[in-house]
Amino acid sequence: MQLTQSSVGRKIIMAVTGIVLVAFVCVHLLGNSSLFFGADAINAYAQKLHSLGPFVWVFRLVMLAAFAIHIVFGIQLTLENRAATPEANVQVKRLRTGFGAETMIISGLVLLAFVVYHLLHFTVRVTNPEIYVPLGSSGMVDVYVMMVKGFQSVLPVIIYLVGMAFLFLHVSHGFQSLFQTLGLSNDKSLPVMGTTSKLVGFVLLVGYISIPLLIVAGLFKI
Amino acid sequence: MKLKLHVWRQNGPNDKGRMEVYDAPDVSPDQSFLEMLDDVNLVLARQGKDVIAFDHDCREGICGMCSQVINGVPHGGQERTTVCQLHMREFKDGDEIFIEPWKARAFPVIKDLVVDRGGLEKIMQAGGYTSCHTGGVADGNALPIGKDIADYSMDAAECIGCGACVAACPNSSAMLYTSAKVAQLAVLPQGKVEAHRRVMAMTEAATEHGFGNCSNHYECQASCPKGIDVKFIAKLNREYMKALIP
Known part of the structure; x- marks a missing residue:
């Protein structure tokens, strides 16, 4: 049976694409946090990224591929698992799994919707065209102004808070799950990884929501 | 009462x-x-x-x-x-x-409460044989196996094939059962000969006979009457990856 059809093979594909995605959200957060060092820092960071030229597109294609594969197999595996379970018992009591693990498909689909919104908001720039002002004569957008103005209205802030709550849920199960899937866990490390996984999810949650929340709190002036 | x-x-x-x-x-x-x-x-x-x-x-x-x-x-x-x-x-x-x-x-x-658990036997059958030397009884010390390895294998072999892992799994996956059967042989010299073929065939048989996919809920271990550890699923995953390398 081919890797893309087998139960364990697809699980490994989910784990590998999961690594790419979780590594991305970590790096993305680190990059975004340059906002805390002021307008010049975040604009310099954005300029640096843009100066990479074709590598930006290589990077985007890799991310798109990992994201698409993760979603397609995630949906496929979930549908198969549902088909394997005809109807639940009248009484069902779970002993060990958690809310995050049981709602991976829901948090995953919400994150897909969030990423689409996020790209429309800050990358394709169609939802809020008024937040874009040019940065001097460089021909680039002032990213600092874009971020601060982008979180002036209520709707984007709420969407980001909800999106990041689902990111926490997804990562809190997914992070430890990938170690188990890649055979990197044992009876000693598994409980530690379970806690680490929740911690990673929590750090990402706090890190990401701190940006819109501090902007709403008026910490960043234009 | x-x-x-x-x-x-x-x-x-x-x-x-x-x-x-x-x-x-x-x-x-x-x-x-x-x-x-x-x-x-x-x-x-x-x-x-x-x-x-x-x-x-x-x-x-x-x-x-x-x-x-x-x-x-x-x-x-x-x-x-x-x-x-x-x-x-x-x-x-x-x-x-x-x-x-x-x-x-x-x-x-x-x-009523009686179910056909033949699917588990199909997975076992797919595991196939283990190669061994024919002839006289081998000398007890000819093939030394460390106690840690023997214990590990025995821990996996504790599985009684009741199917509670499948019943407990939100995905109806038989991965804990399959992993116990794969792991008990994979660490022993007798089981290593066909280890690659075995892990592929057994996981494939599980899918073929309608069991779901493992998504690491670990409910199986929690309700296993023999306490089979999910570390054996990690072991199965390692065995699977080893088998992928030609």
Whole structure:
């Protein structure tokens, strides 16, 4: 049976694409946090990224591929698992799994919707065209102004808070799950990884929501 | 003590099935769960009614036949305990108990609480043979195996194939069972010869016979009456990746 059809093979594909995605959200957060060092820092960071030229597109294609594969197999595996379970018992009591693990498909689909919104908001720039002002004569957008103005209205802030709550849920199960899937866990490390996984999810949650929340709190002036 | 039982009754794989209520008016705390059901059946038989069908064999916790979801947990939720070793002292007078079969597409209900667990045998069959030397009995010390390896293999071999892991799994996956069977041989010299072929064939057979995919809920370990550890699933994943390399 081919890797893309087998139960364990697809699980490994989910784990590998999961690594790419979780590594991305970590790096993305680190990059975004340059906002805390002021307008010049975040604009310099954005300029640096843009100066990479074709590598930006290589990077985007890799991310798109990992994201698409993760979603397609995630949906496929979930549908198969549902088909394997005809109807639940009248009484069902779970002993060990958690809310995050049981709602991976829901948090995953919400994150897909969030990423689409996020790209429309800050990358394709169609939802809020008024937040874009040019940065001097460089021909680039002032990213600092874009971020601060982008979180002036209520709707984007709420969407980001909800999106990041689902990111926490997804990562809190997914992070430890990938170690188990890649055979990197044992009876000693598994409980530690379970806690680490929740911690990673929590750090990402706090890190990401701190940006819109501090902007709403008026910490960043234009 | 007096108990009220909600029992799943189903005439066959094509019957829809439903919960029915039975009274167990005189239950001794020293009875096992199956003995309590025997008493209920005795009354039903005397009344000329259809008795509750359930699987059982050794009644000492090693055969893996008894298979009931009690109050939502396979084998009733007492740690490392099969239904037959679950005693009525774990319940209180006046308790309502829900008794249901293993539910998974791969385990069609034969009658009431009895399901066809043949799918597990199909996975085992797919595992195939282990190569060994023919001829005289090998010298006991000719093939030394470290105690840690022997213990590891024995821990995996504790699996009695009851199917609680499948029943407990939100995905109806048989990965814990499969991993125990893969791991018990994969670490031993006799099992290493066909290890690559075995892990591929067994995981493939699990999918083929309608079991779901593992998504690391670890519910299986929590309700396994033999405490089979999910570390064996990690081991299976390692074995699978080793087998991918030609």
